Amino acid sequence: MTTNINLTFDDGRTVACPPRTPVKSILATALAPSGLPYIAALINNDITSLSYPVEMDSTVTLLTMAEPEGWHVFQRSMAFLLAKTVKELYPESALSVDYAMGDGLYCSFDERAANGRNGGIRADQVAAIRDRMRAFVAQDIPIERQKISFADAIRRFTEAGQTDKLNLLRFRNPPRIVMHVCDGFYDLAQGPLAPSTGSLGLFDLVHYPPGFVLQLPSRGNAAQVAPFKPMPQLFQIFQEHKEWGRILGVNNVGRLNEIIVNGDISDFIKIAEALHEKKIARIADNLCSRRDRLRFVLVAGPSSAGKTTFAKRLAIQLRVTGLRVFVISLDNYFKPLAQTPVDERGKPDFEHIEAIDLDLLNRHMNQLVRGEEIRLPEFDFEAKVQRITNNRVKMGPDTLLIMEGLHALNPRITQALPAGTTFRIFVSALTQLSIDSNNRISTTDNRLIRRLVRDHKYRGHSALKTLRMWASVRRGEERWIYPFQDQADAAFNSALDYELAVLKPLAEPLLMEVKPYDREYAEARRLTMFLSNFTGISDREVPSTSMLREYIGRSSFKY
Numbered sequence: 001m002t003t004n005i006n007l008t009f010d011d012g013r014t015v016a017c018p019p020r021t022p023v024k025s026i027l028a029t030a031l032a033p034s035g036l037p038y039i040a041a042l043i044n045n046d047i048t049s050l051s052y053p054v055e056m057d058s059t060v061t062l063l064t065m066a067e068p069e070g071w072h073v074f075q076r077s078m079a080f081l082l083a084k085t086v087k088e089l090y091p092e093s094a095l096s097v098d099y100a101m102g103d104g105l106y107c108s109f110d111e112r113a114a115n116g117r118n119g120g121i122r123a124d125q126v127a128a129i130r131d132r133m134r135a136f137v138a139q140d141i142p143i144e145r146q147k148i149s150f151a152d153a154i155r156r157f158t159e160a161g162q163t164d165k166l167n168l169l170r171f172r173n174p175p176r177i178v179m180h181v182c183d184g185f186y187d188l189a190q191g192p193l194a195p196s197t198g199s200l201g202l203f204d205l206v207h208y209p210p211g212f213v214l215q216l217p218s219r220g221n222a223a224q225v226a227p228f229k230p231m232p233q234l235f236q237i238f239q240e241h242k243e244w245g246r247i248l249g250v251n252n253v254g255r256l257n258e259i260i261v262n263g264d265i266s267d268f269i270k271i272a273e274a275l276h277e278k279k280i281a282r283i284a285d286n287l288c289s290r291r292d293r294l295r296f297v298l299v300a301g302p303s304s305a306g307k308t309t310f311a312k313r314l315a316i317q318l319r320v321t322g323l324r325v326f327v328i329s330l331d332n333y334f335k336p337l338a339q340t341p342v343d344e345r346g347k348p349d350f351e352h353i354e355a356i357d358l359d360l361l362n363r364h365m366n367q368l369v370r371g372e373e374i375r376l377p378e379f380d381f382e383a384k385v386q387r388i389t390n391n392r393v394k395m396g397p398d399t400l401l402i403m404e405g406l407h408a409l410n411p412r413i414t415q416a417l418p419a420g421t422t423f424r425i426f427v428s429a430l431t432q433l434s435i436d437s438n439n440r441i442s443t444t445d446n447r448l449i450r451r452l453v454r455d456h457k458y459r460g461h462s463a464l465k466t467l468r469m470w471a472s473v474r475r476g477e478e479r480w481i482y483p484f485q486d487q488a489d490a491a492f493n494s495a496l497d498y499e500l501a502v503l504k505p506l507a508e509p510l511l512m513e514v515k516p517y518d519r520e521y522a523e524a525r526r527l528t529m530f531l532s533n534f535t536g537i538s539d540r541e542v543p544s545t546s547m548l549r550e551y552i553g554r555s556s557f558k559y
Contacts, residue, residue: 007054010061020053023060024195036064036222037199040073040192045521047073049145049192065202066222068471069522075216076439077143077194078203079105082214083438084185085132087160090125096251097214097438099238099430103226104215105440106208106238120210129212130205136183140198143182145189153177156186164436167254171261171535190439191526204228220478234430237491242432244275250497252434253441257535260501269541272496276547280310283425283490284317287400291323293420295369296401300408300484301427302477304447304454306494306547310427311404312557313545323400326393330405330413332377333357337384343472351476353407357386365416368395381459406476409484426488431495435533444474445530446495453506454551458559463510467520494547504536506552 004016007026015026023041024030027050030037041048042061047069054060063070079097086095086109094110109121148156150173157165165188169177178189182197194200206213206228218226245251248271250259259268287294297314301307308329315325334340334350335357343349357377364374373394379386395401407413409424429446448470455461485491508531514524542548549555 005054006057007060008058010059017054019055022051022053023048023062024050027062030199032062032064034064034066034223036066037194038062038064039070039077039194039199042069042522044516045519046516046525047192047522050195051145052192064222065217068219069526071219071222072526073192073194074200075105076191077200078214078216079438079440080143080180080182080187080193081133081136081197081200082107082129083187084182085129085136087185089128089132095437096434097440098211098242098434099432099440100443101208101213101231101235102229103218104206104213104228106211106213106235108211108242121207121212123207126205126207126212133203133205134201136197137201138198140196141183142196143180143193145193146179146181147176148179150175150177153179153186153188160186162437164252164254164434167252167258168436168533170254171257187438188436190435191529231486233426233486233488233491234428237493238430238432241430241493241495245432245497248497251432252436253533254436256433256497256501260535260537265498265501265537266541269496269498269543272498273543273546276494276496277313279492280313281317283492284314284321286490287318287423288321288323290423291321291398291400294400294423295395295421296365296403296414296417296423298408298414298422298424299402299404299427300406300410300424300481300488301494302447302481303406303473304450304551305428306550307404307408307427308559309545309547309550309555309557310425310492310494311402314425315402318400323398324396325400325402327402327404328376328393330356330361330403330407332379332386333361334379334386336386340384343475347472349472349476351406351473351480353410353412353480356405356407356413358412361413362416365414368393368401369416369418369421371395406481409487410480411484423490424488426485426491427494428491429495430493431497431500433497433500435530441500441530443495445527446500449500449503449507449527449531450551452510453503456510457551457553462513463507463524464514464518464520467514467523496546496548498537499548500531501534501537502539502542502548502552504531504534505538507531 005019006014006016008014040063044058065071065074096108098106098108180187180189180193202217204215204225206215215228250256259265299307299311311327315327318325333356340348341352341354367374373392375388376391377386378389414422430443431441431446434440452463452466455466511524511528514521539552544556
C-alpha cells in the first residue's frame with residue numbers, strides 16, 4: 001500500500017495525494033484570484049514547474065507572474081515561445097534575446113545565413129512572429145520538462161543547428177540533460193517554464209530597428225502589457241558593447257568558456273579592461289572640452305553598478321589634463337538612522353531621496369558656487385551617524401567636483417547649482433553576453449552577484465541577508481533612480497564580459513549557505529544554476545584598478 005504525502009498550501013489548506021503527484025493535477029483552477037494564471041510553484045522554497053512530481057510532504061506556494069519568482073518563469077517562458085516561433089517561421093535566421101529595455105526585451109534578428117542580407121528585421125516579419133505567437137497561445141500547447149541522454153541532446157541540437165546550445169554543453173558532461181519540449185521544439189532548461197503556451201498571452205512585439213522588442217507587463221502591474229518607451233541612450237550603449245563583443249567573437253557564455261579553457265583569458269581580460277579605459281578617457285575628453293563653464297559632474301546608477309570606481313578612474317583621466325578634481329560620495333550625506341525614512345514595513349529606507357541630508361548638501365553646493373570652502377561630512381555606516389571631517393574642498397577656475405551616488409541625477413540634488421555647470425553620467429552593468437540565443441544574462445543578476453560578494457567581504461553580510469535586502473533595493477531603484485536616467489548627458493557600461501567567471505567561485509559558496517527552509521532559497525538556487533553555466537577563473541589577472549576590484553577586493557583605490 002502506498003502511503004500518501006501531504007501538500008500544505010500557503011492558505012493553510014492541506015491535500016493528501018500519492019507520491020510523485022504533479023501540483024497541477026490537484027489544482028481546482030488554473031487561475032489565481034487575481035485572474036492571472038498559475039505558472040510555477042515553490043515546493044519547500046524550491047521553484048519548480050507545475051508538472052514537477054512531488055515526492056514528499058511539502059509546503060506549496062503557487063506562483064503567478066506577479067510574484068518575483070514567478071516573474072522570472074514568465075519572462076523565460078516568453079523568450080522560449082519567441083525562440084520556438086522564430087525557428088518555425090524563419091529557420092535559417094539567428095535570433096538573440098539581448099537585453100532588457102524598460103519593461104521589454106530587445107531582440108536582434110539576423111537573416112544573413114538565409115539570404116545574404118546585412119541583418120535586421122522588417123516590420124512585416126515582426127507582425128508575422130507576433131501573429132504566430134498569439135496562435136500558439138490560443139492553442140494552449142503543453143510545455144513539457146524531459147530528461148534525455150547527453151548523446152541524444154547533442155544529436156538534437158546538431159540537427160537543429162543550435163550551436164549556442166552545443167557550446168554550453170561543450171565543457172559539461174552530465175549523463176542526462178534536462179530539456180523543455182513544446183510541439184517538437186527542444187531547448188536546454190535554464191529553470192522552470194510555464195505549463196503551456198496558453199498562460200503566455202500578455203505580450204506585444206514592437207519593431208525597433210534593427211531589431212524588435214518583446215514587450216511585457218511591468219512588475220508593478222502584471223495584468224496588462226506596459227507601454228513601450230524608447231531608451232535611445234542606453235540602446236546606443238548596449239549596441240556599441242554588443243558590436244565590440246561581435247568583433248571579439250564573444251557574445252555567449254559558451255564562447256567565453258572556450259577562451260578560458262584554451263588559456264586565452266589573460267589577453268581577453270586585458271582587452272576588456274582597455275575598452276573600459278578608452279571609454280572613460282573619451283568621457284574625460286568630452287568634459288575637458290567644456291571646462292570653461294563645467295564645474296560639477298554627477299555620476300548616478302543603481303546598486304553595484306560601479307559608480308565609485310568609475311568616478312575615481314574618471315578623476316584620474318581628468319587630472320591628466322591639468323584639472324583639479326575632487327570626488328564626493330553622496331553616501332556621506334546620509335542622515336542619522338533616527339532621521340531616515342521608513343518603508344511600508346517600518347524598516348529604514350536608505351534608497352529614499354529623503355535619506356540624504358538635502359539641506360546640508362544644498363548649503364554646501366551654494367557655498368562652493370560662491371567660492372567658499374566647505375568641510376565634507378563622513379557617514380559611519382556601522383554607527384549610522386554623520387560626522388563633519390577636516391577634509392576641505394574649495395572650487396577654483398580649474399576645479400571639477402565629481403558627485404557620485406544613487407540619487408546624483410535627481411533634480412533635488414542639483415537645485416542649488418547654476419544652469420550649464422553640470423554634466424550627468426549614468427552608470428550601469430549592461431552585459432552583452434547571453435547564456436544562449438534565448439536566455440540572456442540579466443543586468444540585475446550581474447549586479448546582485450557583485451553585491452553578494454562585496455557585502456560578504458566588506459560588510460560581513462551573509463548571502464541570505466543580501467538576498468533579503470535586494471527586493472527593497474530594487475524598489476528604491478525603480479522609484480528613485482531609473483526615472484531620471486534619461487536626463488543623463490552620457491552613459492557608461494561598467495560590465496566586463498569576463499567578470500562572472502571570476503565571481504562564480506566567490507559567490508557559489510555564499511549561495512550554498514542559503515538553506516531550503518529559507519524563503520530566499522529559490523533565488524539562491526536560481527543564481528547557482530545560472531553560475532553553473534560559467535567556467536570559473538581566479539582573479540589574479542584582474543588589474544588593481546578594475547571595476548571588479550570594488551567587489552572582490554585588492555583594489556588600488558581607497559573606498
